[in-house]
Structure formats: structure tokens, C-alpha cells
Amino acid sequence: MKRTHLPLNALRVFDAAARHLSFTRAADELAVTPAAVGQQIRALEDHLGVVLFRRTSKGLELTPEGAAGLDPLREGFLRFEESVQAMQVGQSSDRYTIASPREFYSVWLAARLAAFQAGRPGIQYILAPGEETDFTEANLDCAVRLIDAPGDLEGVRLTPAKRVTVAAPGARPETRDAWIDWPGAALPEGISPSIRAANPGQALSSVLAGMGRTILPLALAEAALADGRLEALAGPQDARRAYWLVAPLPQWRQQKVRALVEFLTA
Incomplete structure (x- = not known):
């Protein structure tokens, strides 16, 4: 059934004028001029x-027709407010649905989400299977992606755009110089890799196992470099890509997402 077009702004003006029985006081409430109130009426x-x-x-008084519609109108505005509040429930929700590369979650994000959760009892996380998961299909709040820039999404960079060439200190000499490739590794030209990994997480695991060297985002290698499981053969150097937290604008505006962004970038 086709709905009748409702002049909602004019109805709001009518409600204010009916409460005050004055165009001037209604104008003060609505921050417009009395003339604008008169035009809307x-x-x-x-x-x-x-x-x-x-x-x-x-002074001003309601006609019987005006008075007859006033109570249903005000009830309708109350229902509008209830509807808006219901739609905004997600903004104050303690449930986060997040997609992240597995390796980045393991070495960087998990510890920070734990710290965020520790100060906010009741928070729940739903972890989507991959960073390229569709926002609508998975009902994502946000995602972490290794990208140049957020593009059409809203986003904030979580890590520096740096890369480093790494190998395991205990790797056998015959495998230490072998290269491990993965999409986006940007190996030197002319290199024929001994391993082709599907993602930087597989490349990192292969290097830690002493199977060769590779180029990784610095954020992935930092912990292993710090505790001696990896050594830097070159770099860190400037890189084109970094890990970004991204979301479409409606999700980005949510109060809960803003709180998480503030925490992760503090």
C-alpha cells in the first residue's frame, strides 16, 4: 500500500505552535523566525x-480540526523517537564484529583487543574469517586490511608503512639465501623464490622455521625481531602498504567503533 507523503517538518512546527499557542515562542524553540513558522503552518x-x-x-487558539489531530500527532512523534533509539542500539552495543588477517591478529591485534576488553567488562568479539569479508554479508563493524589507503571506506592507519627483510638466525646456510614469496612481498627483480606462500602469515611461519628469507611488513616481524627469533637483513624501509582499520561511513560513525579506534591509535 502506498503511503501518504507526510510533511514532517511542518507537523513538527505545528506541534510546537500548538503547545505554546504562539508563533513567536514556537520560533524561539525551533530556532527559526516567527515568519518561517507562519509559512510552515x-x-x-x-x-x-x-x-x-x-x-x-x-490570542492564538486551535481550531477543532487542529485539536483533533494533536494527540495522535504527538504519539506519532514519540514512536519516531522510539524508532530512532532502537536503530541506535548498535552504537552503544558491546559486541564487535571484526575481520582481520590471521597473522596480524596473532602478533598485534589480539593483545590490544584484550586490553580494550579488560577496561570494559561485557565486551564481546566476533571474529570474521578474513579481512576481505564483505561488510554487509558479515555484518562487520570494522576490518583490518593491508592496503595503500582506505579508498571508498573510512579508515585509520594502525601501523607504520615499513617493511623489513628477515631470516631466522639459526637457518641452515643452504636455505638462508632462499627467498619466500607471497602476494605483495615485492621481492627484488630476477628472484626465483623457493616457496610461494598464500599470505604474509605463511611467509612468516616459513621464515621462522628456517626455510629462507622474505620481506614482511615491519608490524608482523617486530616481536620476533625483538626476541631474537628473526634478524633483519635489510631495513626497515618505507613501504607502500600498511595495516589500516577500515569501515563504511555508517559503521565508522558508531560510538563503539569510535571508542575502539581511539584506543587502538592512542
Whole structure:
């Protein structure tokens, strides 16, 4: 069934004028001019085909037609407010649905989500299987991606755009110089890799196992470099890509997502 077009702005003006029985006081409440209130009331009367107010010696008063519609109108506005509050529940929700590369979650994100959770009892996380998961299909709040820039999404960079060439200190000499490739590794030209990994996480595991060397985002290698499981053969150097936290604008505006962004970038 086709719905009747409702002049909601004019109805809001009518409600204010009916409460105050004064265009001037209604204008003060709505932060407009009395003339603008009068224009909205006249337009609403033209739309409805009835007279809503009459002027008397005592001032402004409602006509029977205006009074007849006032209670249902105010009930309708209350229902509108309830509807908006229901739609905004997700903004204060303690449940986060996040997609992240597995290796980045393991070495960087998990510890920070734990710290965020520790200060906010009741928070729940739902971890989507991959960073390229569709936001709508998975009902994601945000995702971490290794990218140049967020593009059409809103985003903030979580890690420096740096890369480092690494190998395991205990790797056998015959395998130490072998290269491990993965999509986006940007190995030197002319290199014929001994291993082709599907992602930087597999490349990192292969290097830690002493199977060769590779180029990784610095954020993935930092912990292993710090505790001696890896050594830097070159770099860190500037890179094109970094880990970004991204989301479409509606999700990005959510209060809960803003709180997480603030924490992760503090």
C-alpha cells in the first residue's frame, strides 16, 4: 500500500505552535523566525485543506480540526523517537564484529583487543574469517586490511608503512639465501623464490622455521625481531602498504567503533 507523503517538518512546527499557542515562542524553540513558522503552518493548512489556528482577542487558539489531530500527532512523534533509539542500539552495543588477517591478529591485534576488553567488562568479539569479508554479508563493524589507503571506506592507519627483510638466525646456510614469496612481498627483480606462500602469515611461519628469507611488513616481524627469533637483513624501509582499520561511513560513525579506534591509535 502506498503511503501518504507526510510533511514532517511542518507537523513538527505545528506541534510546537500548538503547545505554546504562539508563533513567536514556537520560533524561539525551533530556532527559526516567527515568519518561517507562519509559512510552515500555512503550507500545512494548504496541504491538509483545513484551518489549524484562529486568532482571537485572547490570542492564538486551535481550531477543532487542529485539536483533533494533536494527540495522535504527538504519539506519532514519540514512536519516531522510539524508532530512532532502537536503530541506535548498535552504537552503544558491546559486541564487535571484526575481520582481520590471521597473522596480524596473532602478533598485534589480539593483545590490544584484550586490553580494550579488560577496561570494559561485557565486551564481546566476533571474529570474521578474513579481512576481505564483505561488510554487509558479515555484518562487520570494522576490518583490518593491508592496503595503500582506505579508498571508498573510512579508515585509520594502525601501523607504520615499513617493511623489513628477515631470516631466522639459526637457518641452515643452504636455505638462508632462499627467498619466500607471497602476494605483495615485492621481492627484488630476477628472484626465483623457493616457496610461494598464500599470505604474509605463511611467509612468516616459513621464515621462522628456517626455510629462507622474505620481506614482511615491519608490524608482523617486530616481536620476533625483538626476541631474537628473526634478524633483519635489510631495513626497515618505507613501504607502500600498511595495516589500516577500515569501515563504511555508517559503521565508522558508531560510538563503539569510535571508542575502539581511539584506543587502538592512542
